[in-house]
Amino acid sequence: MKPTHVLACLAAFLFGLELSHVNIGSVLHVQDFPAPSLGLVGPFAPNEILKDNVHILFKYKINGSETTNVEDGGQSLLLIDKYAEAWHAYSSEDDDSNYSLADKPFANLGAARPLGFMKDAHGNVIVCDTNQGLVSLEPDGRVVLLASRVSASSPIDPDSYIQFANNLDISQSAEGTIFFTDSVQLPAAVEHAPGERPYFEPMSTVMDTLVTGSKTGRLLAFYPQNGTVHVLAKGFWFANGVALSGDESFVAVAETAGFRIHRFWLKGPKAGTMDILIERLPGFVDNMVRAADGSFWVALPAPRTMQAYLLKSKILRALLRYVSPIQLRAAPWGAIMKVSPDGEVLRFLMDTKGSRVSSITDVQEHKLADGRTRLFMGSLLQPYVSCIDIQDDAR
Ligand SMILES: *[C@@H]1O[C@H](CO)[C@@H](O)[C@H](O)[C@H]1NC(C)=O
Ligand SMILES: *[C@@H]1O[C@H](CO)[C@@H](O)[C@H](O)[C@H]1NC(C)=O
Ligand SMILES: *[C@@H]1O[C@H](CO)[C@@H](O)[C@H](O)[C@H]1NC(C)=O
Numbered sequence: 001m002k003p004t005h006v007l008a009c010l011a012a013f014l015f016g017l018e019l020s021h022v023n024i025g026s027v028l029h030v031q032d033f034p035a036p037s038l039g040l041v042g043p044f045a046p047n048e049i050l051k052d053n054v055h056i057l058f059k060y061k062i063n064g065s066e067t068t069n070v071e072d073g074g075q076s077l078l079l080i081d082k083y084a085e086a087w088h089a090y091s092s093e094d095d096d097s098n099y100s101l102a103d104k105p106f107a108n109l110g111a112a113r114p115l116g117f118m119k120d121a122h123g124n125v126i127v128c129d130t131n132q133g134l135v136s137l138e139p140d141g142r143v144v145l146l147a148s149r150v151s152a153s154s155p156i157d158p159d160s161y162i163q164f165a166n167n168l169d170i171s172q173s174a175e176g177t178i179f180f181t182d183s184v185q186l187p188a189a190v191e192h193a194p195g196e197r198p199y200f201e202p203m204s205t206v207m208d209t210l211v212t213g214s215k216t217g218r219l220l221a222f223y224p225q226n227g228t229v230h231v232l233a234k235g236f237w238f239a240n241g242v243a244l245s246g247d248e249s250f251v252a253v254a255e256t257a258g259f260r261i262h263r264f265w266l267k268g269p270k271a272g273t274m275d276i277l278i279e280r281l282p283g284f285v286d287n288m289v290r291a292a293d294g295s296f297w298v299a300l301p302a303p304r305t306m307q308a309y310l311l312k313s314k315i316l317r318a319l320l321r322y323v324s325p326i327q328l329r330a331a332p333w334g335a336i337m338k339v340s341p342d343g344e345v346l347r348f349l350m351d352t353k354g355s356r357v358s359s360i361t362d363v364q365e366h367k368l369a370d371g372r373t374r375l376f377m378g379s380l381l382q383p384y385v386s387c388i389d390i391q392d393d394a395r
Helices: 003-014 049-053 203-212 305-311 314-323
Strands: 055-057 068-071 076-080 083-093 097-103 114-119 127-128 133-137 141-149 165-170 178-184 189-191 199-201 217-223 228-236 237-244 248-257 260-265 275-279 288-290 296-299 335-340 345-353 362-367 373-379 383-390
Touching: 049 345, 049 383, 068 114, 068 362, 068 373, 076 260, 127 178, 133 165, 141 288, 178 237, 189 199, 203 314, 217 237, 228 248, 228 260, 260 288, 288 362, 296 362, 296 373, 314 383, 345 383
Parallel strands: 114 165, 165 237, 237 288
Antiparallel strands: 055 383, 068 076, 076 083, 083 097, 114 127, 127 133, 127 165, 133 141, 165 178, 178 217, 217 228, 237 248, 248 260, 260 275, 288 296, 296 335, 335 345, 362 373, 373 383
8 A cells, every 4th residue: 555545544534434435546435524513502403494494496497596685575586596697586476485587597797606696775786706806787787897806005915816705795884885705815616517507616616725724715895985995804714604783883704614703893992803703603604694683694504524623633634635636525404593793593494414405505584574584595506596484583
């Protein structure tokens, strides 16, 4: 055995990888992270609320819409799929839970991989595109590039490229400042899946971030009045979801591989500093969205297994990196949570094995006339989006 094979065996052992039918030295095909998630205790007690109540929408018609937006009081939905095509879906007049997808997309964003998107006060859809940066889809259908690099006047990382724009929130104030994340300073790779239309596949960049331990994620602000982009904070291990608090005193930033959410303070005595909203989450953290009651909905697309946790170790990362190509794939599960602005977990909904819904990357809230709450869930990886109606008395 060559030393690299010994290392491969050691890495495989430590990571609990499936070694049967594997020819060491070529590719190790890994079925799943085999262990269950850590931290499924207390407010994170396992349940099947999502599995039992979820509705799957537009299967194989909407592939990889990382985010959804609810428009016109729930009458319509906005979706942007992995081919960068923007779609509307409308609910039927007699049944507001029956959504049908338009016959064709209403816009195409070109060579883009759209992740988070959100309408601004002027009706522009502001899109985080992993390829170009911050893009605006205007009401007349034009696509305008707002920012692809950080301004020279930024106190941190002036004049640097925006590599991987991911998620955003827009201030309700007159300035309409757009807060967004740049996940990692590694480029997103294009993937040509056989028999399918080509699209930009961000997952290999996510895996590279895990295996290289690249803590280069950043929180940025775009000021629409003067077009300036400033870096507010950096050093996140994959910066992801962004959401302003109700009073806009802080902006919450999800750190995917750190299993935690930070607060970057905008106002008050702590302005300009960061602290932790919540940590040791049971899953990788993706998008965050402000709820009507001032708390946040958070998507947890994959579990925090022991193996995922071990990625913290530099030595183990080096093993994976240099002994690769080991292909990591997260176990399927569906999970979302609601957390208060002080870090109290208010709701936790799961499909523990991902048997009906998995890889949820975003949660949008819509209040129904009967007092219940409808949640729409996007997915970066799945060929569908989903929704669930819940009684949300948590606050
Ligand atoms: C979505 O992906 C499936 C294959 O997984 C493919 O058959 C289908 O045509 C795709 N849908 C669109 C709208 O491209
Ligand atoms: C949903 O609405 C569409 C068109 O509005 C209709 O054709 C379809 O029958 C409806 N489905 C159900 C389950 O009501
Ligand atoms: C743009 O506006 C922001 C917010 O008001 C300000 O902080 C920044 O300095 C301005 N930049 C320039 C170049 O004027």
